[in-house]
Amino acid sequence: MLEALPYIVVMQLVLTLVLAVLIFGLARQVGVLHERVAPMGAMTSDRGPEVGELAPTLSAATLAGVPVTVGGPSSRGRTRLLLFVSPACPVCKKLLPIACSFVNAERLDIVLVGDGDVAEQRSMVQRLALERFPYINSPQVGMAFHVGKLPYAILIDAAGVIRAKGLVNNREHLESLLIAEESGFGTIQAYLSAKHRAGLEAAALEAAALEAAALEAAPPGEPSPPSPFAAMPSRQPHEIHHT
Numbered sequence: 001m002l003e004a005l006p007y008i009v010v011m012q013l014v015l016t017l018v019l020a021v022l023i024f025g026l027a028r029q030v031g032v033l034h035e036r037v038a039p040m041g042a043m044t045s046d047r048g049p050e051v052g053e054l055a056p057t058l059s060a061a062t063l064a065g066v067p068v069t070v071g072g073p074s075s076r077g078r079t080r081l082l083l084f085v086s087p088a089c090p091v092c093k094k095l096l097p098i099a100c101s102f103v104n105a106e107r108l109d110i111v112l113v114g115d116g117d118v119a120e121q122r123s124m125v126q127r128l129a130l131e132r133f134p135y136i137n138s139p140q141v142g143m144a145f146h147v148g149k150l151p152y153a154i155l156i157d158a159a160g161v162i163r164a165k166g167l168v169n170n171r172e173h174l175e176s177l178l179i180a181e182e183s184g185f186g187t188i189q190a191y192l193s194a195k196h197r198a199g200l201e202a203a204a205l206e207a208a209a210l211e212a213a214a215l216e217a218a219p220p221g222e223p224s225p226p227s228p229f230a231a232m233p234s235r236q237p238h239e240i241h242h243t
Contacts, residue, residue: 018217025210048146051164055156056144060136063122068134070111070141074158080109081177082154084147086116087124091169092151096128102174115139155181
């Protein structure tokens with residue numbers, strides 16, 4: 001019995017090492033899954049002018065009576081954010097201060113667009129201290145861009161080209177519009193889809209390498225421990241809808 005003790009100790013050490021490698025791989029896989037369920041960003045619609053097209057050019061006036069041109073080249077040479085809102089939309093009222101802070105930080109021009117009772121629009125502007133930002137009350141602008149749900153944002157570059165668009169509920173969604181523009185994918189969904197495919201390929205390669213390492217570390221004649229990845233069901237990405 002005493003003669004077999006060293007072999008038992010060595011076997012336990014080897015099995016402990018194998019288990020540690022597998023736990024590390026499982027922790028890495030959990031991290032990958034956590035990344036996949038990260039906020040999806042602004043959700044786009046398949047209606048209206050497409051990303052990459054010139055935005056419709058419309059003439060309108062703010063609630064203060066100042067003429068404003070929506071679309072076309074920017075006279076200030078800056079990217080513009082059209083934000084469609086309504087006093088009857090609770091999410092809009094929560095988002096507006098965030099959006100105003102966001103455009104200041106990112107050096108963007110913002111145009112707020114509403115459609116409804118002028119008195120209610122003015123009351124919201126005064127209550128949220130939005131007087132310094134142009135606010136248009138025009139159903140024509142919303143129809144030109146086929147806006148059906150609020151709050152909705154459209155990013156237009158200095159040349160008048162639509163660079164990103166989608167429903168926005170928080171600052172992360174607003175930031176996702178800039179990520180979509182900078183990445184060249186047009187929408188955050190296209191960017192995340194490409195990133196998701198790359199992550200799946202990397203995770204599969206890493207799982208295969210860890211399984212091979214576990215097989216090499218197992219003692220001769222001992223059955224190899226089951227891979228934790230074999231028992232994990234495959235997960236298809238799902239679409240998240242924001243309202």
